[in-house]
Amino acid sequence: MEGPLHKYFKQQSLYWLKNKMTDLCANEVKLYARRKKLKADALGINFKRKESRIIEVKISREDFLRDEVLAASYGYHAIADYAYLMTPVGLLSKEEIPIGYGLLEMDEFDTIKVRRNPTRNPKPILKLDTLVKRTARAATNAVLFQELTKENKDLTDGAFSKEALAHLVRATCTLCKKRKMYLIHSRQEFVVCESRTCKNDIPLLKARVHTMTSYNENFLNELEDLIRNKMT
Incomplete structure (x- = not known):
């Protein structure tokens, strides 16, 4: 089962691929090469340059060492024009990376840096058209899933956001990478991770934060009126 850290990476x-490729990108792209079933963690297509790039995420050395696909004749570098491994900072050395692969490292603030450039594969074993179809299918499935998920969200359309005093936010912990909801005030800079095994201070100005809704003085007054009326 995929862990939260691997999913986040x-x-x-x-x-990162979207910024690099600009055209078509997707996670979990199912591929078939030389009678082998594969699933690319991320695959991007650039139509103008007619090239493809695959990223394989590794968050532990054990995962890296047991992966027999990387250096195989049907591996990601054999399939695409360019292939990368993406890891936490310092997990792997450049010398450990299989021939042809690039190395991307992401730090605790989600900054991704290229530590080693990939070598272009002159003859990918899968045609670009095939990769386009597979990537488009994965992207479509992801969009449909997101649309279904939206139905379960509580949207207030910013009814109390003007001159807000407090905010309900989703923040990703820079240490455990778990994403949870927090109620914070407007000038709050840190919040303690609510994960029982973490309790790390999350820097709200640097971490990945999304405001779900905001609350101003009008909201507080209306809430107090509701409570007062209920008690009388």
Whole structure:
């Protein structure tokens, strides 16, 4: 089962590919090469340059060492024009990276840096059209899933956001990478991770934070009126 850290790195790899490729990107792209079933963590297509890039996420040395696909004749570097490994900072040395692969490292603030450039594969074993179809299918499935997820969200359309005093936010812990909801005031700079095994101070000005809704003095007054009326 995929852990939250691997899932988070995979999501960030997609954002990096989008900036790099500009055209078509997706996570979990199912591929078939030389009678082998594979799943690329992230795959991007650039139509103008007619090239493809694959990112394989590794968050532990054990995961890296047991992966027999990387150096295989049907591996990611054999499939795409360019292939990368993406890891936490310092997990792997450049010398350990299989021939042809690039190395991307992401720090605790989600900054991704290229530590080693990949070598272009002159003859990918899968045609670009095939990779485009597979990537488009994965992207479509992801969009449909997101649309279904939106139905479960509580949207207030910013009804109490003007001159807000407090905010309900989703923040990703820079240490454990778990994403949870927090109620914070407008000038708050840190919040303690609510994960029982973490309790790390999350720097709200640097971490990945999304405001779900905001509350101003009008909201507080209306809430007090509701409570007062209920008690009388």
